[in-house]
Amino acid sequence: MSTVNQSIPLISRIKSWEITREYISGQSLILVGCTLLLIYLTAIPLGTLLYGSILTLPIGEPENSFTVQNYIDAYIDKELLPLLGNSLSFAIGSTLLAFLIGTYLAWINERTNTPLKKVFMVVALIPFIIPGVLNTIAWILLLSPKIGLINLGLKEIFNLQSSPLNIYSMWGMIWVEALHSYPLVFVLMSAAFRNMDTTLEEAALTSGSSTLATLRRITLPLMYPAALGVLLIKFVRGMEGFEVPAFIGLPANIHVFTSKIYLATRQFPPAHGTAGAYAVILLAISILGVFLYQKFTRGEQRYATVTGKGYRPRVIDLGHWKYVTFASAFVIFLLAVALPMLILLWASFIPYYGIPSAKLVASLTLDNYKYVLNYPTAVDAFRNSFYLSVGSATFVMLLTSLIAWITVKSKIPGRAILDTVAFIPIAVPGIVLGLSLLWFYLIVPIPIYGTIWILLLAYVTKYMPIGIRASSASMIQIHKELEEASFASGGSWLQTFGRVILPLLMPGFIAGWIYISVISLRELSTSILLYSHDTIVVSILAFDLWDTGQYNYVAALGIIMVIVMIAMVYFARIVGGRIGIAE
C-alpha cells in the first residue's frame, strides 16, 4: 500500500519533469535565449540614447537633471528642415544608384553566363574594404576641378578651359557614396538571386514570355523581400552618412542632418543629450522602415522559391548579349573600383601624393609598405581584427538566423517586434553605442571592460541590423514544406534547423557574413572608445597612421586590407560551399 502511495507522486513527478524538459529543451531554450540576448544587446545603447536625450548633462555627471530642452533645441530649429532635405536627397540618390549597380552586378554574377564572372564577384567587393576617408580623398584626387586627374585628362584631351566635372556637388556626393556602398546591395541581392526558383521563370519562358519580360515580371517581384531589406539598410545608412558629406559636401556648402549629431558630440562638454534627440529621427525612420518592410512582405509564402521540388537556380544563356553584360560590368568596375584603386596604388608607392610626374615616378618606393608592416602593434592589430571580424560575423549571422526563423516561420505572438528590436541599433550613432557600452560595463560587475569581449559585443550589436535583413530575406525564400517534411520524418526542431534550414539559408548567411566580416575591419567610431592596449584593431592602426597626415601610409594599409579581404572572401566561399549551397 505504502509502495503504491509512494509511486503515484513519483510518476507524476516524472511526467511533470518530462513536460518541463520538453518546454525547456531544444527549441524553446534556444529561442528564449536568443530573444533575451537580442533584447539585452539592443536595450543598452537604446536605453542610453533615450535616457541621455532627456538629461541636462552627459550621463554620469553630477548635478544632472531631467529636461526636454534637448528636443526643443533639436527640433525647433529653422536649419533642421533644409538639412533633412539635403540628407534625404543624398540618401535617396545614393541608395538608388547603389541599388541599380549592385543588383545589376548580382544578376550578372548569379544568373548569367557572362565571361569572367567569378573574378567580378571578388572585384565587386573591393570598394567596401577601403576606409571611407581614403576612398573619399581618392575621389577628390580624381574629380576635383583643380587637381582631379580625370578633369586634368579631359581638359588635355578636349582642350577645355575649365574642368568639366566637379566632385563638390550633390551629384558628387551621391556618386562617391553609391560607389563605396553598392557591395552591400551586391552581396545581399546575389544571395536572393541564388535562391531563385527556376521553374517559375521556365513556366513564363515556355508560355512565350521574353527573357527581359520574365526578369521584370517574375524574377524581380520575387526579390521584393531582399530588395526591400537592402533598400532599407542603404537608406538609413545614407541618412546617417557623414564622411562623404563632410569632405565633399562642405566645400560645396551642402550640409546634412548628421552634421548636427557630429557637432553636438564634438563640442566641449559634449552635448550627448542633443545628439540623442537628433538620433531619435533616425530611430523613427528605422522603426517605420521595418514596419513597412513587414507590411510588404506579409504572406511570405508568395516569395518562397526554395521548395521541395528542386530549385537549383538556372544560369541564363545570354548568347551574344553576354559580351554586352561583360563590357558593362567592366565599365562599372573601371569606374567604381579601378580608378580609386589606381589612386591608392599610386599613392602607396610614392613618398608623398602628387600628380604623376617624372620626378615622382623616379621616386617609386616600397617604404610605405615597409613602414606599415613594421609599424608597432601592426601584427596585434591584424590578429585582433581577424578574431573580431570572424567572431562577430559568425555570431551575428547565427543569432539573426534564429531570430529570422522566429519572425518569419513561427507563430509566436509578438514576433514582429523582434525584427524591429534587431534593426534598432542601426539608428544609434557609433559614438553613442561606444559610450553606452563603456558606461555599462564600467558600472556592471561583468568583467569584460578593456577586453576583446566588449569589442565583440559592440560589433555584434552594431551589425545585427545587417544580419537580420540578410537572414530574414533568405528565410522568406525557404518554403515551409521543407521543415514540415523534416518534422514528419521525426526530426527534432534543432535537427531541422541545423540540417535543413541553415544549409538552405546559406546564401543569405554567407552574404551577411562576408559583409559584416569585411565592414567590421574598418569600424572605428565605437572601437576607439572601447579598445585597450591589448586589443588594438586595424581601424585604430589606420587612424593612428592617418594622424601622421601622410596619405601614402594609409593608402599602403588600404591595399594590404584589400588583399586580406580577398583572402577572407575566398575562405567564406569555400567554407560556405562545404556547409550548404553557397557555390
Added chain:
Amino acid sequence: MRKAKIVRARQFLFLLSSLVLCSGIGFGASLDLVQKAKQEGGEVITYDTTRIAITRPLFDAFEAKYPFLKVKQYKADTNKMMQRVLAEYRAGKHLVDVLSFGNFHMEVLIDKGIVGQYESPERRNYAPLFKDKRGGYWTAVHYIPMTIDYNTNLVSEKVRPQEWQDLVDPKWKGQIAMEEDNVEWYAGMLKGMGTETAEKFMKALAKQNIRLTRGPSDGIALLAAGEFSILISRGQHAEALKAKGAPVDWVKNPNPLVSQFKMVSIPQRPPHPNSAKLFIDFMLSDTAAEIFAKFLVNPAREGVRNISSGFKEIDIKKLVPPPTEELKQHYSRYLKEFRDLFGAL
C-alpha cells in the same frame, strides 16, 4: 698653524661627509623609487594622443632602462580620450598611470580633481612657460605651434605670407583651408593679438571663403596635393612632409604663435604610482626629448641637440598657449563665434 690645519682638515671632512650624505640621499631617493616601482606589478598604463610610431621607440627606451616595466598605451583623439577618462573616473575605476593632454583639457581634468601633482627632478630643464606653477600638475613634453603651412608649387617665396594679416590679402581668396572647430587657436589669437584687432582679423579672414578640413591630416594631405594653397594648421606635419620632399613649407614665427602644449601628468590615484613617476621622469628626460626631435616633434626641453632646422627657428618667447581660464569660462561662446564666422561641418 698646526691648529689651523686641523681646523681646515675638519672643515674639509665635514664638507666631504655632507656632500656624500646629500648625494647619498639623492641617489637613495631615486633607488627608492625604482625599488617601490618594482613591487607594483610591472606595467605603466598611459593615455596619450601621440602617434604609436613615436611612442613605441620612447617606450622601448624606457623599458630598456627599467626592464621590469612594460608601458601600455591607449591612444585616441582628444575628444574620445577625454570621454573615457571621465567615464572611468565617475565609475570609480582608476586604471591609468599617466595622462597626456593639451592645455585646455588638462585644466578641465585638474578642476575635476582627476589630476595629481608630481615635481619631477627633470623639470629643472624646462622653461617656466612649459611647467605648471602650482606645484607640478603638469609639464609640457612637446609643443605644437599653429601656423601657416603653404604649398611651395602654388605659393612662391616672394609672395608667401609672413604674418597672419597677410592672409586677408584678396589674392588668397578661396585658397585657404583651416581645421574645423579650431577653438583653442581662435581663443589664443584673441589673447595674443588683443580682442579688438583679432576680431577684425577674423572677420576679414572669414570673408576669404575659408575651406574647413576635418583635421590636420586630410588638410596637409590635400595641401601637398595642391587642392588649396594655404593651410592654417600645425607646423610639424608640414615639417615632416617637407623632409620627404613634398612641396610644402611653413611660416615659422607668425605673431602670435599660438601653440598647444602636450603635457604629462600623474592622476590623483594611479594604480602604479611609483612606476608612473619613473615614466614621467623618463618622458621629461634628455633621451625622450631627442627621440621626439628625431620624429620631427618639437620637444619642450631645453638644449636638445638634434632638433630639425625648421623648429630651430621658432622663437619660444613668441609662443602663446591657449588661454585656459578664458576657455573654461567661455568655451561655448568661442565655439559659436568660430562656427558663425567660418561655418561648421
